[in-house]
Amino acid sequence: MKVYRYEENPLVTPESVKPYHDHFEVIGAFNAGVTTYEDETIMLLRVAERPISEDSNMVKAPIYNPNTNKLEILEFRLDDPTYDFSDPRVIRENGSTQGFKYLTSLSYLRIARSKDGHHFTIDDQPFVYPSNELEIFGVEDPRITKIDDTYYIYFSAVSPVGVGESLVSTKDFVTTEHHGMIFAPENKDVLIFPEKINGKYYALNRPVPKSVGAPEIWISESTNLVHWGNHKYLLGLRDGMWDSGRMGGGAVPIKTEKGWLELYHGASKDDRYCMGAVLLDLEDPTKVLARTDKPILEPEAPYEIEGFFGNVVFSCGAIVEGDIVKMYYGVADTSMACAELSLQEILDSLIYIK
Numbered sequence: 001m002k003v004y005r006y007e008e009n010p011l012v013t014p015e016s017v018k019p020y021h022d023h024f025e026v027i028g029a030f031n032a033g034v035t036t037y038e039d040e041t042i043m044l045l046r047v048a049e050r051p052i053s054e055d056s057n058m059v060k061a062p063i064y065n066p067n068t069n070k071l072e073i074l075e076f077r078l079d080d081p082t083y084d085f086s087d088p089r090v091i092r093e094n095g096s097t098q099g100f101k102y103l104t105s106l107s108y109l110r111i112a113r114s115k116d117g118h119h120f121t122i123d124d125q126p127f128v129y130p131s132n133e134l135e136i137f138g139v140e141d142p143r144i145t146k147i148d149d150t151y152y153i154y155f156s157a158v159s160p161v162g163v164g165e166s167l168v169s170t171k172d173f174v175t176t177e178h179h180g181m182i183f184a185p186e187n188k189d190v191l192i193f194p195e196k197i198n199g200k201y202y203a204l205n206r207p208v209p210k211s212v213g214a215p216e217i218w219i220s221e222s223t224n225l226v227h228w229g230n231h232k233y234l235l236g237l238r239d240g241m242w243d244s245g246r247m248g249g250g251a252v253p254i255k256t257e258k259g260w261l262e263l264y265h266g267a268s269k270d271d272r273y274c275m276g277a278v279l280l281d282l283e284d285p286t287k288v289l290a291r292t293d294k295p296i297l298e299p300e301a302p303y304e305i306e307g308f309f310g311n312v313v314f315s316c317g318a319i320v321e322g323d324i325v326k327m328y329y330g331v332a333d334t335s336m337a338c339a340e341l342s343l344q345e346i347l348d349s350l351i352y353i354k
Helices: 343-348
Strands: 024-037 040-051 058-065 070-077 090-093 106-114 138-147 150-159 162-170 177-183 187-192 201-207 217-222 228-235 246-249 260-267 273-280 288-291 313-321 324-331 335-342
Touching: 024 106, 024 150, 024 324, 040 058, 040 138, 058 106, 106 150, 138 187, 138 313, 150 187, 177 187, 187 246, 201 228, 201 246, 217 246, 228 288, 260 313, 260 343, 273 313, 324 343, 335 343
Parallel strands: 024 138, 024 313, 024 335, 106 138, 162 187
Antiparallel strands: 024 040, 040 106, 058 070, 138 150, 150 162, 162 177, 187 201, 201 217, 217 228, 246 260, 260 273, 273 288, 313 324, 324 335
């Protein structure tokens, strides 16, 4: 499959973004939700900022306090035997099986704007910033679905009680209305279809079972975009293939004559993230019609291979213009890039399920 990576890639890097917090550094500007608004391409960046430590033996953890509406900084010494600092992204309690205790950075959402889709300017202020007890550790990996004149923005909300999916909406990318958490922990990678299907809204999502099961794609339905139910298992991992470790929705589903085309991410068991495609029935998106056996985009360029977390291409949005699919995607958990693919070539690469 032909893939045209923009010559300007990466389009946005941490160096492109001025820190919002004093005495912080931007370590990631990636995994952006994508849409168009008036005459602009909008990338809603996940910006990760880390407090600067002047002491090489000290690690800091930023925490949003919903009671004071302020950011607090916790400090930990690397020689403290209570904690495990082996992963620079998190602080874990030694001996605990409960995942991480703190994050070493805080993520929020910030708008990058472009007239040509290649060159972006970044707003000075956050667009969505932690604001309640379910967002204490930050907000991550947004997607954007436009329905009529409203843009629905949903993202992973991270707190000590888990990672769930929250929803806000806007009409002008200036003001927002908060609608609360629409998928409880542990769930993420939500994709809301851009129109009703037989009178219902549909959304892809990715629960993370703890006792049995795997991180795979489910589909749910709603009458109001807030309350979701009738959850159904949709798409699973494939042993020995590029999507054998974990998977989740990527871009908002694209309506084609053949069905709903979903561009999803899959990771191998050694955490190499690629993008693939699956085709769902137009009238009943709970039915899987076809799927790619090979990635349509995989980490090959240096900026995709090397970074904060290497060997990752991770798309949260695409813009379709005729036969051109402009896939904006995070690279190595660090920066943003874009690649153009042929919609017809993606459809032709699908293998139909008999």
